[in-house]
Amino acid sequence: MKAVRLHAYHQRPVVEDVPEPTAKNPLDVVVRIGGAGVCRTDLHIIDEQWASRSGVSLPYTIGHENAGWVHEVGSAVTNVAVGDTVILHPTSTCGLCPACRAGNDMHCTDSVFPGINADGGMAEYLLTSARACIKLDPATRPSDVAALADAGITAYHAVRKAVPLLYPGTVCVVNGAGGLGHIGIQALAAMTATTIVVVDRNPDALKLAATLGADHTVLADGGHVSAVLDLTGGNGAEVVLDFVAEEGAQQDAFAMTRRDGSHFVIGYGGNVDIPTIDIISTERNIVGNLVGTYNDLAELMVLAQAGKVTLHTRQYPLDAALDALADLDAGRVRGRAILTP
Template sequence: MKAVQLSKYEQTPELTEVPDPRITGPLDVIVRIGGAGVCRTDLHIIEGQWAPKTGVNLPYTLGHENAGWVAEVGSAVTNVAVGDTVILHPLVTCGLCRACRDGDDVHCENSAFPGIDTDGGYAELLRTTARSVVRLDPSLRPADVAALADAGLTAYHAVAKAARRLRPGRRAVVIGAGGLGHIGIQVLKALTPAEIIVVDRSPDALKLAGELGADHTVVADGSQVEAVLDLTGGQGAEAVVDFVGEGGAIEDGVAMLRRAGDYYVIGYGGALNVPTIDIISTEINFIGNLVGSYNDLAELMVLAADGKVALHTETYPLDAFAQALADLDGGRVRGRAILIPPEA
């Protein structure tokens, strides 16, 4: 089959022929990929940022946001059948450790992460397990929802935490209305009564944010902190959901936060440098977010099927992966870039 593999860090991956994945265990599921999301994490992987964390052996296939059709199943698989349309939870988990039994499978002690530390979905086929496949409503197409497997799931995971605290009359600031942020806005609208303020540098992104339900949009032109404080009566917001996490966003976000407020960190690349006296004197909370659980993904798919969450995408054929990566790196992708394998 064709697959996009990274053979050396700081070099463009290559489209090459690799063996088809095979069923090796009773719970294995092989999926014919119908769409693979192109994520900024893929750029960081290519740059080598993840090498110390994953220890993955090169070459390997990129792609951790995947959806498609079940092509083959192991002997013990009962939850899906050949031909079913599915989205894949990004982790392959054991189901036996304490975290899995708590439903917190993102912290599985024995997990693999296709596209991060093992072969992913920039390919025609991908092997996962029965624990990772979520059957899709017939109204949903793999290419339309693939990036929800990570970008959408991460956004949902963070916003679902915030939703437990955002009661009527409270405010949430969303920093970044791009690939993750535009999903987070929709989830906030679906799950909370909060007033939503969106901050971004791009007028186009802010226009989309308004169409998706933002109550206020603020251009990040240097006056964004003052603008948010004006919108919140000088007090700041009860929640800041930061999908950027670098380039001054953290400093701005902390300044936009109300006393006893919650700062949800999703984007990364920068450093958190806040005097501890500022944290204790205002009792603000910093909450990290990786990706969500299988249950989070199943819930997100309900919102997608109900039309409450839609992914804005730009599609590329698999052999145009380099252009997709370049467009993402250059800020030219509106929403999420999706790779479509041949015959998908």
């Protein structure tokens, strides 16, 4: 089969032929990929930012946003069958550790994360587990929903955590309206009555945000922090969802957060450098967010299949994976790039 393989950090991956995976263990599931999302994390992986955390051995296949059709199942699999349309939770988890038992499966102590620390889904087939599979309506096109498996679940997880803070009359700032942010806007609109303010440096992204539920849009042109403060009577927002968190955006996000407010860090790549006196004197919270749970993804798919959350995508054939990565890196992708084997 064809797969997008990383042979060395700081070098372009290659599309090459590798053996197809097979179901060897009782709970293994092999999925024929119908759509694989292209994520900024893939760029970070290529740049070696994940090497010390993942411990992966090169070469390997990247891609952690995957959906498709069940191709083969292990002997103990009962929740899906060959031919089922599925979206895959990013991690294959054990189900037995305290985190799994508590429903916080993204913190599983014995998980495998295809595309991060094992072969991923930018390929024709992917090996995963029964615990990662969510069965979809057979009419669903995997390429239409694949990016919900990471971009979607990550945005939804943050919004779901913020919902209790976003009662009517509050303001939520969405910092960055790209692949994750445009999903976060829709989740906020579907699940809260908060006023949604979207900040982005790209006018086209703001135009899209306005169609997805944003009440106000602010161009990140250097005066955006002041603009948000003006919109909030000088106070800042109760919640800021920072989908950028690099190149200074993370500092701006904290500055846009009101006293006793919460700055949710979802994007990554930079450092949050804040004097401790500024944290304690205003009681602002900094909240980390990692992917999301299996239940988060299942709930998100309910919203998606009801038409309340839709992905804006640009599709590429698997052979054009390097073009998709280059377009993402250059900011030419609105929404999410999807590879279709």
